[in-house]
Amino acid sequence: MSSAAPRTTGQDHLWSVDEHLEDILATVRPLEPIELQLLDAQGCVLVDDVTVPVSLPPFDNSSMDGYAVRVADVAGASEEFPAVLEVVGDVAAGQAELLQVGPGQAARIMTGAPLPPGAEAVVPVEWTDGGLGAGPVTGMRARSLAPEGAEGQVHVYRPAEARAHVRAKGSDVKAGDRALEAGTVLGPPQIALLAAIGRGTVRVRPRPRVVVMSTGSELVQPDEELGSGQIYDSNSFALTAAARDAGAIAYRVGAVADDAETLRSAIEDQLVRADLMVTTGGVSVGAYDVVKEALESVADEDEAGSGIDFRKLAMQPGKPQGFGSIGPDHTPLLALPGNPVSSYVSFEVFVRPAIRTLMGLDDVHRPRTTATLTADKALTSPKGRRQFLRGTYAEGTVTPVGGAGSHLVAALAHADALIVVPEDVETVEPGTAVEVVLLG
Template sequence: MKTVDAHLAEILDTVRPLDPVELDLDAALGATLAEDVTSPVALPPFDNSAMDGYAVRAEDVATATGDEPVVLPVTLDVAAGDTAPRAVAPGSVTRIMTGAPVPEGADAVVPVEWTDGGAVKVTVHRAAPLGNAIRRAGEDVQAGDVVLPAGTLIGPAQLGILAGVGRRGVLARPRPRVVVLSTGSELVEPGAPLGHGQIWESNSFTLVAAVRQAGGEASRRRAVGDDPEEFSATLHALLGEADAVITSGGISMGAYEPVKEALSPLGTVRFEKVAMQPGMPQGFGVLGDRRVPIFTLPGNPVSSYVSFVLYVKPALAKMRGLPAGPAATVTAATTSALRSPAGRRSYLRGVLSSSADGRTLVAPVHGQGSHQLAALATANALIVVPEDVTAVPEGAAVQVIPL
C-alpha cells in the first residue's frame, strides 16, 4: 500500500497556486496577496490629536496643578476633517477633537478630562508635556513603505490597511471554488422521508463546511446514484465552475463504484490503497484542459473527513499560495491505552484538553468506527499512531492533530 506521506506528496506536486486576479476589497477577504502593497503617503498624513481636548503650547500650561490651575482663552475649535489652516497663539488654546489636525504652534494636547471643559475659557488642572496626545505624521507608515508583502493572507486587519493606504483593489490569489459531490443510491436529502435501506446524506455538508473553514468557497450538489454515466455527466457539467472537485463514495472494491468506473478510463485519476485507518481507499487526479484537481474520498463519514484533513486541506493551502504540508501536530499524553493495526497509520478520534497541572492530554472517544459520525462530532483532535506501532500504553506521549 502507498504511504500517507507519499500520497500527500503526489497531491502537492500536482496542484498549483491559482492565478492572481484583480479583486475589489469587498471580495478580497480570505484571498492571498500576489503583490507587495506600498503606501503612497505617510500614515498618519499629518499631526493629529489622539484625544478630545485642547491644543496648547506646552509652556503655557507647564505650571498647571490641581491647586493652582491655569486659565486660558479658547480662541477656536478644530474638528476632525477640518481642512482650513489653523494656528494657536501664545497664551491661548484651541479646542480640538480626536483625529483633527494639530494647529500650527501647538506642541501638546491637554485631554478634556484634565480641564473644566470650558468653551470660552478653559481651566487646566494638569500640565501637558511636549507631544502629549499627538499622533505624529508618519509614525505608523512612511511614504513608500511596504505595508503588506506578497503572500500575505488577507483578513480584516489587512483589509483595513489596504483601504488605509488608498487601495480600492488588489492583485491576489482568490479563494478556491470547490464543488462537493456525494454518490450512493442509498442517500436521501436531509429532511426527506427515509425508505428501507436509505440514509440521510451527510458527507457533502461536512465537506462543504470543511472547505469553507479551510479558506475556500464551496458548493454542494445533490447526491447522485450508483450509475457511472449519471455521475460522469453531473461531474463534467460542474467543471467549468470549479477550481477543485471533491467526491465521496464510489471508490472501493465493490460492484457498484460509479466514481471509479467513470474516472478510471480517463487515465488522469488514480485509485489506490493508502496505508491508513480510516480511509484506506483513495483517489486523486486532474480533469479537463484546465487540469482541475479532483479528490475522490471514501464514503464512510469519518474516513471522508479524515481524508480531507490530511490531503485536501493542504492542497487548498497551496492553491491559495500559502505554505502547504502535512497537518500540524502537538504532543499530548493519552489518557487510555490505544491499539492500532500493523502496517497502517491510524487516526483515532480524541478530545484534546489541559490538566490542572498544565499537561496536554488527549482522550480517545468511544466509537472509533469509520461510520460513527456522532463520535466524530464529539472529537476535537486526531490521535496519530504510526504504522509500526500496534499498542500505546496509557500515559504515553502521542502526536495529535488538532481539528
C-alpha cells in the first residue's frame, strides 16, 4: 500500500501540482496479487500473461444448421439437377461419437457440432429440401421442416466449396498463443475468453477499497429537510461515484460533524476496510478545520512513517490539500478541500491516479488532448497557479462551462473535460490551442 510519510517543508511553501502528485504516486504501491474466481475478478488488473492451453474452437465445427457433405458429391448441384444424398444420421453439438460420411452420403449437422470424418463442407438447410423432397427450404420453413431423426435422402440445390460454413480448429486462438497480457483490465469480453479456454480462476490485483468521508456540521443527507445554514452533502456522493468510475470498490460514509474526536473515531473505524481513505473538507486555514486536528492525533499514535502533510498548492481550484498515511498498515489518505468543484477537480488530478496505481495499471492518468478554445471572451487565470476550468469537448474544440467559482456544481454536471491553463499563462484568447483532460 504506502511506504513512507511524505516529504515536508515550511508552512508557507507553495507546492506545484506535479510535485504533489509525484509525492502521492511515490507513496502509493500496487496491491498484492490474489487468485480470484472469474466473476470476482471483473474490473481487476491481470498480473500474469495468460497462455491458451487449448485451441479455440478445439475442433472443426459447423457454423450453420445443415448437412455435412463431400465437395465432389454436390459439385454442379442446381435447382434443376439437385444432388441426391443418403442421410446417414445426425451430428449434434456435444456429440462424442461421430458418423462417417462416405461417397454419396450426408449427415444432418447442427450449429457448433463437430464436422464428421469424411465431410469437407456444410450446406445450409436452406440450400436443401430438408430431406422432404419439397424443394429448397427457406425462412421459417427451414426451421419448422428440418427433420429430427428419421434417415432418408436429402436434395441439395447448390454446390459448396471445401470448408464452406466450417469453423476451423484454432481459427479464434491456437494453443500456445497469448490470450491476454499482464496489465489487462478484465471486462466481460476478457472474462468470456478466460472461461472459453478453461480458466476458472485468475491471478489479479484486487480492486482497491476506497472509503470516502465528508466533514462538516452544516451537511445534511439528501431527502432530509434543510435547516438554517445547512446544505446537502454532495461531495461524498460525487467522490464515491468517481472512485467507482476509476475502478475501485468504494464505500461512502455519511457526513461527520466538526468534532475532532468524532472524526478521529470514524476514521479509525473505517481503516479495517480501506486500501485508501479520502476525506473532503476541513483542510484550509480556519477555526473549525478539525480534519487536521483529528488526523494529526491519529498519526501521533501510529508507528514511525505515518503522518499527514497539509499543503498549499499552486492550483485553482484546490489550493489546500493533505496526504500521507495512517493506521498500523500505513493506509494512504488524501484530504481534499470541501468546495464541491475543488473536491472533484482534486479527485481527478490526485485521487484517481492513486487508485489506478493501487490497481497496478501502467497508465494511471485520464487521456489528454489539445483543443481549440471557443469562448465569447478571453479566459483569465491567476499568475503562478495552474487553473482547471470545466468545459465541454467536441471535435477538437472545447467550450468553458460556468465560471471559475469552486462552488458551481451545476456547471460541473454539464462538463466532460477540464481545460488546463498553465502557471505562466494569465490570459487565453478564443481560438488558442489549450490542453484538455477528457473526463468521459
